[in-house]
Amino acid sequence: xxxxxxxxxxxxMSADGKISDYQRSGRKFGSQQDFRxxxxxxxxxxxxxxxxxxxxxxxxxxxVLSDDLLQxxxxxxxxxxxxxxxxxxxxxxxxxxKFFHQPIPRWLVTTVQGAELWRTGIxxxxxxxxxxxxxxxxxxxxxxxxxxVQKTIHLELMLHRLKGDGVxxxxxxxxxxLVADLFDLGAIDEIxxxxxxLILGGATAPTPVDGLGFLNQMHSDRSAPQLTLLAVQPVNQxxxxxYRVSYxxxxxxxxxxxxxxxxxxxxxxxPGVTAS
Ligand SMILES: NC(=O)c1ccc[n+]([C@@H]2O[C@H](COP(=O)([O-])OP(=O)(O)OC[C@H]3O[C@@H](n4cnc5c(N)ncnc54)[C@H](OP(=O)(O)O)[C@@H]3O)[C@@H](O)[C@H]2O)c1
Numbered sequence: 001x002x003x004x005x006x007x008x009x010x011x012x013m014s015a016d017g018k019i020s021d022y023q024r025s026g027r028k029f030g031s032q033q034d035f036r037x038x039x040x041x042x043x044x045x046x047x048x049x050x051x052x053x054x055x056x057x058x059x060x061x062x063x064v065l066s067d068d069l070l071q072x073x074x075x076x077x078x079x080x081x082x083x084x085x086x087x088x089x090x091x092x093x094x095x096x097x098k099f100f101h102q103p104i105p106r107w108l109v110t111t112v113q114g115a116e117l118w119r120t121g122i123x124x125x126x127x128x129x130x131x132x133x134x135x136x137x138x139x140x141x142x143x144x145x146x147x148x149v150q151k152t153i154h155l156e157l158m159l160h161r162l163k164g165d166g167v168x169x170x171x172x173x174x175x176x177x178l179v180a181d182l183f184d185l186g187a188i189d190e191i192x193x194x195x196x197x198l199i200l201g202g203a204t205a206p207t208p209v210d211g212l213g214f215l216n217q218m219h220s221d222r223s224a225p226q227l228t229l230l231a232v233q234p235v236n237q238x239x240x241x242x243y244r245v246s247y248x249x250x251x252x253x254x255x256x257x258x259x260x261x262x263x264x265x266x267x268x269x270x271p272g273v274t275a276s
Contacts, residue, residue: 007170008172008190010037011174011192018205019207022200026059033235040069042173051086051177052088052093053177056094060097063104083105083167084104087155092114100123105125109158128161130153130157130158132154132157176209179208183209186247186249192243195238218248227246228243
């Protein structure tokens with residue numbers, strides 16, 4: 001069993017299940033309440049994880065801004081901002097993003113090849129090389145040219161290292177590619193979704209979990225992760241949902257940590273229905 005942080009994925013989603021429009025723009029569509037919930041989750045975390053696609057489209061980190069949440073972190077003996085980790089196989093991230101000017105600890109998790117791009121300069125406070133052979137590339141012919149592109153991030157090793165480095169609560173802010181890989185590993189413990197009042201449509205618009213997908217079939221190594229509703233809270237035009245994730249395939253049981261006593265942020269008592 002690997003020791004890893006308790007991991008929560010957080011998304012704002014259109015009523016038809018999309019997390020962005022078909023142009024994959026980083027434009028936000030959640031309300032102020034949605035922003036506040038996200039900020040509370042970030043404030044309760046030791047680290048925030050994001051795929052490079054999400055950073056490239058939005059350009060910024062989600063950081064703690066509100067005085068009460070900054071005070072809360074101070075009282076808990078935590079630094080003002082959780083560390084912000086970007087996962088990128090290629091390391092190909094534009095240097096002119098606002099992200100690089102925000103007062104946050106910036107970490108890059110990448111391959112040897114990706115790290116090469118950041119050898120000079122101090123844009124990232126830390127660079128973790130955490131690579132392995134891409135399982136999807138196994139069987140493909142390997143030449144000197146393709147060898148490097150067949151590398152990907154060893155997410156299990158990354159999570160294990162994070163835990164060893166004092167990260168107990170991890171907030172994953174997308175996108176669908178990274179979250180799909182984490183679900184594949186059985187490494188998402190909780191998911192928070194805000195259903196927002198719009199339809200984005202588009203066959204290729206991203207969803208909270210992209211990747212290959214799962215099967216609606218028990219006892220398969222691709223069985224769909226199952227959700228238990230923890231809370232549902234309608235606020236104005238939006239619905240805030242919180243689910244605990246469980247995995248039916250034994251390979252995931254071997255990897256799942258015992259659930260911690262609390263979750264990433266204990267929710268306020270919802271005025272709506274609360275699941276038992
Ligand atoms: N509404 C919301 O709450 C919300 C939240 C997040 C994102 N979004 C939206 O989602 C879209 C971005 O999604 P996306 O599909 O680009 O997903 P993403 O997971 O953010 O980014 C994909 C990229 O991240 C890196 N990556 C992800 N998983 C990896 C792994 N296992 N190993 C190595 N590298 C990995 C790769 O970077 P490299 O290409 O650099 O190798 C990959 O191309 C944007 O439109 C964004 O606005 C919406």
